[in-house]
Amino acid sequence: MRIDVISLFPEFVAQCAAFGVVGRAGERGLLSLHGWNPRDYAEGSYRRVDDRPFGGGPGMVMLIDPLRASLAAARAADPAPVKVIYLSPQGAPLTQAKVRELASRERLILLCGRYEGIDERLVQAEVDEELSIGDYVLSGGELAAAVVIDAVARLRDGVLNDAESAVQDSFEDGLLDCPHYTRPVEHELGTVPPVLMSGNHADIARWRRQQALGRTAQRRPELLDEAALSKADRRLLDAYRDAAAADAPAIPVAASEKDRNP
Numbered sequence: 562m563r564i565d566v567i568s569l570f571p572e573f574v575a576q577c578a579a580f581g582v583v584g585r586a587g588e589r590g591l592l593s594l595h596g597w598n599p600r601d602y603a604e605g606s607y608r609r610v611d612d613r614p615f616g617g618g619p620g621m622v623m624l625i626d627p628l629r630a631s632l633a634a635a636r637a638a639d640p641a642p643v644k645v646i647y648l649s650p651q652g653a654p655l656t657q658a659k660v661r662e663l664a665s666r667e668r669l670i671l672l673c674g675r676y677e678g679i680d681e682r683l684v685q686a687e688v689d690e691e692l693s694i695g696d697y698v699l700s701g702g703e704l705a706a707a708v709v710i711d712a713v714a715r716l717r718d719g720v721l722n723d724a725e726s727a728v729q730d731s732f733e734d735g736l737l738d739c740p741h742y743t744r745p746v747e748h749e750l751g752t753v754p755p756v757l758m759s760g761n762h763a764d765i766a767r768w769r770r771q772q773a774l775g776r777t778a779q780r781r782p783e784l785l786d787e788a789a790l791s792k793a794d795r796r797l798l799d800a801y802r803d804a805a806a807a808d809a810p811a812i813p814v815a816a817s818e819k820d821r822n823p
């Protein structure tokens with residue numbers, strides 16, 4: 562996959578993508594990242610990329626032409642169809658479903674604003690989609706671009722060692738992930754839930770599902786409205802809630818035949 566980033570600080574985005582699984586994806590040729598700096602396409606000895614807003618008011622606005630020229634260069638660098646995304650607090654919220662959709666593409670161009678943002682005419686003419694990484698305002702789109710690159714790259718084939726691990730992550734099936742534990746079993750901070758060491762894969766799967774359901778209900782109840790819950794899911798969730806209400810130390814894993822064969 563090829564991702565081009567239009568930014569006044571392309572090295573910043575490249576650095577963010579240089580570590581961990583995304584960095585390895587780059588080294589293994591699964592992701593190629595290219596930075597384009599509008600200042601390189603700006604005219605005059607000052608290489609100006611911004612100007613005062615019409616109508617007055619504070620701040621500066623990014624000029625059309627340096628951005629347009631860098632976009633044209635990025636588009637021309639590869640013939641594959643490309644989607645241009647402007648990272649903006651006014652964009653649609655970035656979700657895991659959107660990340661999956663972006664990860665299925667071969668090319669993306671990420672446009673990073675600075676100052677008060679970008680001249681609206683360029684956005685209207687060149688941008689296919691606006692995406693926001695949250696309801697807060699960053700000083701520039703670079704961190705948002707790095708977030709998109711990280712989330713997208715890890716879903717590409719061959720990037721994660723175990724592709725299954727992404728499928729089990731939060732939001733993939735509309736729920737939050739279950740809690741995870743590793744060695745040691747006994748620690749002064751607590752004991753690993755015994756079911757995880759039972760070797761019974763059906764019980765472990767049911768416990769994990771119950772935890773995912775319970776956590777989602779507690780932390781992000783609105784997600785449950787959209788999730789397709791089975792009857793068995795509802796029984797697991799009821800048991801989780803009963804245990805939580807009773808302040809029970811462990812959540813009982815329902816083991817009735819009905820739950821095993823919903």
Ligand SMILES: C[S@@+](CC[C@H](N)C(=O)[O-])C[C@H]1O[C@@H](n2cnc3c(N)ncnc32)[C@H](O)[C@@H]1O
Nearest residue numbers: 648649650674677678693694698699701702705
């Ligand atoms: C200071 S912000 C401009 C905010 C703009 N005046 C507004 O209120 O909508 C500068 C740049 O940071 C980026 N940015 C800021 N917050 C963002 C967010 N939540 N998600 C994605 N990009 C963001 C955008 O590229 C934006 O052009």
